[in-house]
Amino acid sequence: MFLPTMLRAVAISAFLTALPVSAAETASPATTPLLADKANFTLPFYLFNGHILIDGAVNGRQGKLMFDTGTEFPFFLNNHYLPLAKDLKIGEGRAASGQKMVLYKQQSPIKTIDLAGQIQLNNLTAVLHTDWSFIEQAYTPFFLGSIGHGFNRQYLFVIDYEAQTIAFHAFNQSKTQPASVIDPARVAATLEFTPTGVDGKMPEVVLRIGNKTIKASFDTGNLGSLELTEAMKNELTAGGELILTPRTYTCGQREPHVSASLNGLNYGPQALQDARNLTFKIGKTNQLGLGYHFLKNYISVWDYQNSRLTLLRP
Structure with a gap:
């Protein structure tokens, strides 16, 4: 499985x-x-x-x-x-x-x-x-x-x-048409991203958690994931920004794993929703993958032409 x-x-x-x-x-x-x-x-x-x-x-x-x-x-x-x-x-x-x-x-x-x-x-x-x-x-x-x-x-x-x-x-029309979908009154955050991965498929931004930073990428195929070094895990846990919870089931299957929640995420001065239900592992880098569990809190506007991801309040 x-x-x-x-x-x-x-x-x-x-x-x-x-x-x-x-x-x-x-x-x-x-x-x-x-x-x-x-x-x-x-x-x-x-x-x-x-x-x-x-x-x-x-x-x-x-x-x-x-x-x-x-x-x-x-x-x-x-x-x-x-x-x-x-x-x-x-x-x-x-x-x-x-x-x-x-x-x-x-x-x-x-x-x-x-x-x-x-x-x-x-x-x-x-x-x-x-x-x-x-x-x-x-x-x-x-x-x-x-x-x-x-x-x-x-x-x-x-x-x-x-x-x-x-x-x-489509981008091959008046620029006012695509831009009109963004209501300024509903903007929760405007993320200027770096296109990474093959052909720039993976939008990546640097987020802050307290006085620390972490690279975050957005992907609808990833429900949510978190990789941290042992040192970063210990720092975030001690500061209360990281909560690790052992779980037995995932999506209807018995699949024991550790779930992570990150609290206090910010993009510049813009506060973001907490990232919850992240699959967690210890690794050599600090990398946050944001997908369904994060994006479901917003209406997300993906603009690869201008390297911009806008998060709207529902």
Whole structure:
């Protein structure tokens, strides 16, 4: 069994380092920007164990796609459920939960990808796929794959966990249109982030906890995680900013682990919600991963064009 909190796509950089340049370029999400035929659209979603699942169809076969900002590719499809040709092997690696994954690409384009009946993308080339059967076992046997950064980065998008919607606003229109989604009276914090990871997929900011700092990255595929050095753990615990709690169950499974809560987070002068229900481990760095358990407290506006993440009060 695997932890739902560890449902990461793949460390794609591990594939690219072992490939010739031509294959690396084929696998790069930056080479195939995608735009829908609508400048503005909204996708409703389901929440399952804190992850975002969207109704969809690939070449007419219906199922669900996971919306994961931490996945590099526009679409990363499931060849265990979908009849996709393994014409070109791109590389091999492992998911963060340990499963071996092999990436393939078929020569013929994907005829259609439908998202929630709202938009349809046609004749998509260079779409990568792998065997996601281990996610089928935990989530749905009709798992189509994931929607990732290669698609999302073309839009300013707004995630509302309470309403369970993601509203997309394409950047290739008047700047006033995307900007109008932000009500200044509801802004809780405006985070100017550094794009990190493949193609800048992972927004990273430096947050303060009392008189200490920690790097935090945002990712809808990560429910919440915390890695601390032993020294930082001891300092934060002594100051009351860190609370560690042993737990027996995770997302309906018996999975003993230690859960962490961080109190008193700040971005400059802006106070943020406490980060709770974080999976915790001791490591060599101090790194905070903020996902569902943190983002659900806000309506979040993701703007990769201007490297800005705005948190709105619901």
